[in-house]
Amino acid sequence: MTNKTPKTEYDSPWKQMLQLYFQDFMQFFFPQAHAQIDWSRGFVFLDKELQQVVRDAELGKRLVDKLVKIYRIGGEESWLLIHVEVQSQEEDDFPKRMFVYNYRIFDRYDRSVASLAILGDDNIEWRPNQFGYDLFGCKVDFQFPVIKLLDY
Known part of the structure; x- marks a missing residue:
């Protein structure tokens, strides 16, 4: 028997928090990015689009937390996809997975x-x-x- 809590038990509260408090989350954890987002134009969670990208990447059952379409200040009809990954356990391939998701999202949406x-x-x-x-x-x-x- 193992004492490790399944990944989904850690991730579920984060997903809910991100969904409900995305703007506050960005302001607290990533203030530089927060300052460059045009919050008056809103934002859209792209859960279905993210599932498609993950499936296309053929990486198995790996869950990424949220993909959000936002608008940047001064950006004429341009938008930015922010991929937020909440990682609760050490994984050797974590940086590679972040890279794969990043380029798959870029490739699919050209953003x-x-x-x-x-x-x-x-x-x-x-x-x-x-x-x-x-x-x-x-x-x-x-x-x-x-x-x-741990820094907080």
Whole structure:
């Protein structure tokens, strides 16, 4: 018997909180991004679109928390997809998964994507915030902001 709580038990309250308090969530955890969003134009949760992207990525049963369409200040009809990942347990492939979701969303919708991570694990040292590789002069360097709940 294991003492680990299933991922969905950690994620469900976060999903509800994000749905109900998205603007406050962004202001508290990601104030720089919050300041660049035109909140007067509203925002839309894209849960069905996200499910399609995850299925297309063929990554199995991996749940991403929320994908939100927002409008940036000064952006004429442009919009930005924000992918918020709440991670409660350490995973070696977490940075790669963040990268895969980011490029799949970009590929499918041809929109800029900000991938933001909330880490809820209990290892103060674990702070994955980039994925990349370099092969024959072709370089990929994907970096994303990480918030560690232990810091609060």
